[in-house]
Amino acid sequence: MRSSHAASAVSAVFDDSNLIAHAGLLPVMRLAERCGLSDLVAEKVKLTGTTNGAGAAADAKVSSIVAGMAAGADSIDDLDVLRHGAIPMLFGGIRAPSTLGTFLRAFTHGHALQLHAVHRGFLAALAAHTPLLPGSGEKAFIDVDSTHKRVYGRAKQGAEYGRFKGIRTLHPLLATICTPHSRPVIATVRMRRGKAADSRGAPKFVSEALATAVEAGCTGTRILRADSQFYNAGVISACRRAGAHFSITCGMNPSIKRAVLSIPDQAWQPITYPTAVPDPATGELISDAEVAEIPAYTAFASRTKAERVTARLIVRRVRDLAKPAVVGEQGELFPVWRYHPFFTDQPAATLQAEREHRHHAVIEQVIADSKASALAHLPSGHFHANAAWLTLWAMTYNLLRAAGALTSPFHTKATTATLRSHLVQVPARITRSARRITLHLPHNWPWQHTWTHLFSTAHGPAG
Structure with missing residues (x-):
């Protein structure tokens, strides 16, 4: 042209x-x-x-x-x-x-909560007037994650050196709702200071997200999906009080490691992904893995009896490309694996549950979308003004x-x-x-x- x-x-x-x-x-x-x-x-308001x-x-x-x-x-x-x-x-x-x-700049914490109530009511009205969440009466996924937004200027309230060395951030927490047939929408958000722990206030936040999902028409099966920073008894208790299922990644602590290593070789089922996915540790693309399940694993065993939870532990394992297999004269002696467990009580079959849990990554697309639009900046030096800006976004x-x-x-x-x-x-x-x-x-x-x-x-x- x-x-x-x-x-x-x-x-x-x-x-x-x-x-x-x-x-x-x-x-x-x-x-x-x-x-x-x-x-x-x-x-x-x-x-x-x-x-x-x-x-x-x-x-x-x-x-x-x-x-x-x-x-x-x-x-x-x-x-x-x-x-x-x-x-x-x-x-x-x-x-x-x-x-x-x-x-x-006139907003306080209480006013920010009032704006959250507006957001919840507005989402419910949008879902009632448009086909925003098709299939929500059957199954819906509530995803929770946090992100760090880099900010500049020492006068910006709440900006602190957190996860990233030498970078001042604020630390928003967000929850999204999606169905097998829809893109995610935002259930609720919270602005937090840069050094706040990922799971700080998570049980209350999860309770609000699950309640918002019901208001938006998600009256069928609800499954909360989250990463390992939300693997705690408070989050799971919030799910059970709300009548929802959970599917939460858990790290390889000693108890889980013993359970995973006890799985017999014949229990592993092969799974092939329609499109290759990156390995979370190495970044290598993988399209094949193996999945196994421990039907009754008791989490938080060191806590009181009321806080212990028994549910399914589903484990995905992939070849550890960073560590070559041990090879002898007759070929490979044994492969080296990486294990990725998650704890869940959802009713789907093992392979389907693994696929649905992996789809939790859809919330990352919402986070990327936010930083390419209104959250490219958090525009005020006042913390509660930025909290209001987050909710308005x-x-x-x-x-x-x-x-x-x-x-x-x-x-x-x-x-x-x-x-x-x-x-x-x-x-x-x-x-x-x-x-x-x-x-x-x-x-x-x-x-x-x-x-x-x-x-x-x-x-x-x-x-």
């Missing part, structure tokens, strides 16, 4: 007040309105005692931040993207970035996933960046006639039918 005009024959002027760069915000924010976002904020009117019109401020994040904002200053061209003709109550920054993420679920099978599984570029960042020119507004969109837009379907659904009769 090349320019069709000489450089001297082209000029540019920012002077058209009838243009907008993000026409897709109209159906997306209409969907948010139909799911009661503003009403939830007005009901639950009460920023009392704030100065300079920071707590006034919280519903309009939350909607402005969510719309800005949907358009691609990853900092408070970027929220100014909502005040260009004809956007004020389509939306009322847009707030300036300085006002939104003051609003976020989760609400925006779920809103865009719901919009994608209303369009096409491709967009149901697309990343946030793809949803934004196909459905939100669509330029348009506005005309008005007979008290009606018409959006004139680009001719031959590749996803025009998908966009039109989203627009018609969001503006159609309420279901």
Whole structure:
């Protein structure tokens, strides 16, 4: 492709007040309105005692931040993207970035919890109004994981040297919900200081995530999946109180090591992965492994009788490529294996349970998605402002996933960046006639039918 005009024959002027760069915000924010976002904020978020009117019109401020994040904002200053061209003709109550920054800095821990309640109610409404979690009445997976987000500046509250030497981070914790037929959505999030242990507050967090899953329509089998940092009696107890199953990776402590080494050779079943997966220790791609099960393994045996748990210990073993097999004159004497156990009480057969547990890695895609969008920065020096920003990102993420679920099978599984570029960042020119507004969109837009379907659904009769 090349320019069709000489450089001297082209000029540019920012002077058209009838243009907008993000026409897709109209159906997306209409969907948010139909799911009661503003009403939830007005009901639950009460920023009392704030100065300079920071707590006034919280519903309009939350909607402005969510719309800005949907358009691609990853900092408070970027929220100014909502005040260009004809956007004020389509939306009322847009707030300036300085006002939104003051609003976020007014948050306390209690206000952050109020915003979590909004997030839970909003997810439940999105799941009720859109096919966000198909098959949730039969089986749903709740995945829990933490991540470290690098931050800069010593004045940023909660930023500490944690897991990574010489790097200051904040330490978000998140839980997602998915089904065998859907992409994950975010159940709940928590912002924590950089040095917080991975499992700090995990039992309470898991209880909230499982309760949120029920509110979102996950009334069938629920399985909590987590890595080894969440292998503790409190997390498993929270699952059992909620009537959910668990599937948690566990390290090779002495008790588990003795149990694994006692498995007879004939008990191992071969398994082949449809696509190669990286070995967590070496990074080598593997497509074949062997799986065995100990049907009744008692975990936490050193604790009180009430805290002990007896369930299945499923072990996957792969050849240890970092250690060559011992070879004698007649060939290989014995192979060297790496073992990857997990503790579970879910009812699936051994090989299916292993495949489903390995799918826990889907939460890493959500974490990567977050760092490529609104969590590219944690924009404030105030800890609770960043906590609110994290929750608002989760609400925006779920809103865009719901919009994608209303369009096409491709967009149901697309990343946030793809949803934004196909459905939100669509330029348009506005005309008005007979008290009606018409959006004139680009001719031959590749996803025009998908966009039109989203627009018609969001503006159609309420279901």
